[in-house]
Amino acid sequence: MERYAEVLNYAIPFFLLLLLIEGLAAWLMGRKVIRSMDTLSSLSSGLTNAIKDVLGLTFVIVSYGWMVDRIAIIHIEADWMVYLLAFIGIDFAGYWNHRLAHKVNYFWNHHIIHHSSEEFNLACALRQSISNFFTIFAFLMIPTALLGIPAEVIAVLAPLHLFAQYWYHTRLIGKMGFLEKIIVTPSHHRVHHAINDIYLDKNLSQVFIIWDKLFGTFQEELEDVPPVYGVKRPSRSWNPVVINFYHLWQLIKDAWHTSSLTAKLKIWFMPTGWRPDDVRERYPLPSIQDVFAYKKYNPKSSKWLHIWSWIQFLFTFALMMYLFNNFAAIGFPNVLIYGLFLIFCIFSYCTLMDRSHHAWWVALIKAVLASFLIFYQGDWFLLDTVINGGSLIVAIYFVLDFVISAGFVRYEFLAARFPRFTPLPYHK
Structure with a gap:
């Protein structure tokens, strides 16, 4: 925890510098990509996540190190090969972890904060969860564990992999030519953050876009369909603590209100947004239908x-x-x-x-x-x-x-x- 706090001493000023550069570039280009309260909400969310991570408030069900010690089949010796395979393994696991967050009701609560901004800029990248009380990420790292990649290597690369996902949260960079076929670009990620039907739950990759193309979740950004950002059931709040838990609170209420014992259990593992029939009829929830008619949250x-x-x-x-x-x-x-x-x-x-x-x-x-x-x-x-x-x-x-x-x-x-x-x- 103390070491991670030291890392943040260097990472936080770097992130803030890039935010200032984006703001200056937007001003020079005559584009408005930043709203004061929305940006402040994003930065505040970043603080809550940094504090939670430094305090180590996430319960690890199975540690990666424990898993490597027990299931490794081989041990790769070459240093460069270890780091290359480890980075690819982290990115592969990140894709599936991300996909679970978008597809399963309970795990969506871990991720909804990141999509809650109705803008798309570098600040919204800092909207990270404090509601993930436990992590199953180590289970998704089984391929690297089988190769015997040391836990120390994963510990070094994991923060770098996370920080590498920051730069592409911007509207100021257009399509990037041949790089669009290799890595996740701002264009790819604008699609991911959009709530237009054609863009929903697409482009789940984190560094290498190849995973989306392999597993059928890729969608190109279309010139005639401008992305609209946010979530289908917005929280209508600037408060990151509220945003982190409002979906979980809704699941708890739905599980309480439904008369079906089966529904009380399966609601947690059903596709994102699923609600029991009796609850949906008695307690309807507003959802954005026409994304272009929706008015962003902006209390005067x-x-x-x-x-x-x-x-x-x-x-x-x-x-x-x-x-x-x-x-x-x-x-x-x-x-x-x-x-x-x-x-x-x-x-x-x-x-x-x-x-x-x-x-x-x-x-x-x-x-x-x-x-x-x-x-x-x-x-x-x-x-x-x-x-x-x-x-x-x-x-x-x-x-x-x-x-x-x-x-x-x-x-x-x-x-x-x-x-x-x-x-x-x-x-x-």
Whole structure:
């Protein structure tokens, strides 16, 4: 976990730099591919995923190392061959893991966050899951395990394979000639993120597009069918915590409401979107039918709410980087407490971004928890040893956050209900 936190110290600035380059390029090209709140939601999702991964909050049913020790038939000696086969093996397993996520109700909950953005840009690549409580990925690595490829090699290549999937989340790069036949390109992945019927559940490959062509899931991007992005049953929220779990919550409710015992069990393993007949009739769910008539989620917010939301993100980001750079010193279980608190912080300010009337008391709970942690420990997780008066700065911020959040709820969100409140000017 500590080593992964060190890796993120280098990866995160690189990702943010590419985001800035994409934004600048879009501006120079006169194209709008970024919306403030959508981008902030994507970045916030990236924070939740980074925190979860660093804390190691995913239960591994079977580890790859355990499997290699027991089923390896041969052991390849040549270094270059080991790394080449390992990368191909990871990509092959990634294709099938991705395909399961799109085809099975329960596993879709692990992946829905990544498709939840109604834009397509580098920021949406950072929408990664915190709802995958366990992983079966090692089972899909049986081919490499049979070849005896060491777990250490997989551990080195797996993050690189993941990071290699970042660059093609963009609308600014067109088709790339002969590379379209070899690797996943932005054009291929625009198809994958689209909800047009012809594009749905296509182009599931992660690095090499060959898997889609071999297994019948390839679809070229068509000039006369512009992709429309998102999911068929949108969450209508900026909150990554809500987005991560709303499909799971729907499955739980459907399993509870159906009168069929068989349906209560099979709903989890049926194709994505399947619902029991009796539940579908009694509790219909809205779904996007005409993708070109659909209006994107975009609640009107004042420019001050946009500014304050970005300030909250930056402060939370700073607190996260402090955690990553002081992981060993803070120690367990304090790193777990710290990480979970940060996820709650993200939930809090995204509740405000959604213009929820509950945002004020969520911010109040956050301020009370922060104050308790400082009082109980004597400082903010050793921050005073790094910055003189650091704990006081943290305490003042969270109290100020509550006051400002309550102000937005009273003077902006309630303005539509009660004319005596003067609304703030809206900003798109």
